[in-house]
Amino acid sequence: MDFKGSDTIPGPRTEDHLPQTAEAAVKIVIVGGFGVGKTTMVGSVSEIKPLTTEETMTQAGIGVDDNYGSETKTATTVAMDFGRISITEQLVLYLFGTPGQERFWFLWNGLFEGALGAVVLVDTRRLEVSFDVMDRLEERGVPFVVAVNTFPDGPRHAIDDLRSALDLSEDIPIVECDARRRASSRDVLMTLMRFLHSLAVEKAPV
Numbered sequence: 001m002d003f004k005g006s007d008t009i010p011g012p013r014t015e016d017h018l019p020q021t022a023e024a025a026v027k028i029v030i031v032g033g034f035g036v037g038k039t040t041m042v043g044s045v046s047e048i049k050p051l052t053t054e055e056t057m058t059q060a061g062i063g064v065d066d067n068y069g070s071e072t073k074t075a076t077t078v079a080m081d082f083g084r085i086s087i088t089e090q091l092v093l094y095l096f097g098t099p100g101q102e103r104f105w106f107l108w109n110g111l112f113e114g115a116l117g118a119v120v121l122v123d124t125r126r127l128e129v130s131f132d133v134m135d136r137l138e139e140r141g142v143p144f145v146v147a148v149n150t151f152p153d154g155p156r157h158a159i160d161d162l163r164s165a166l167d168l169s170e171d172i173p174i175v176e177c178d179a180r181r182r183a184s185s186r187d188v189l190m191t192l193m194r195f196l197h198s199l200a201v202e203k204a205p206v
Helices: 038-045 102-112 124-140 159-166 182-203
Strands: 024-031 054-056 075-077 081-086 091-097 117-122 144-149 174-177
Touching: 024 038, 038 081, 038 091, 038 117, 038 182, 102 124, 117 124, 117 182, 124 144, 124 159, 144 159, 144 182, 159 174, 174 182
Parallel strands: 024 091, 024 117, 117 144, 144 174
Antiparallel strands: 054 075, 081 091
16 A cells, blocks of 8 residues: 555544543444435534445346435445444444445344444335334344434324334334434434433343
8 A cells, every 4th residue: 555655554533533531432323224314314413524335326226226215316325334423521422324225234233233222214205114124123132213304205294103103112212303414313312322221220220
């Protein structure tokens, strides 16, 4: 590898350094079907420049990938997205966005490994793609919250109706969000952290 005569390999940018006050780091996965906004959420909320593995979509995906509702999408995640956000001075979340197409789901097992919790992003135009996603999380025992990404042309439903349609128990939080907005995406992550805290309290010995 040629660094133009330099003997030093470039390190991380100063703004990418982990805060010195950080005491705990937690792995969170952001999952969902194709085109629901996972890459957008990681990018909007990450305090560092996110790592993405997006590739241009080609003719090879026609008839293989279900892009209903995302016909204008020109790139897709083929491995993962990665970002980082400090929730407090002591707590840092590492964010891993999963690929959405079913043909890349074999990568999910590795991404789920060691995850404390997950955000399931949902598109109301395609609720059916969420069932397999949530089933996989439940099989792995990964707690999750559901975030309904509000697309301009997506139908709006009451939370109770969405809970019924998704067959979710009352204890699993459902929130609306705009994955393009940092504050909205951060609120989703805070909802997940509060949910994980409540689960930890329930399991704590009396």
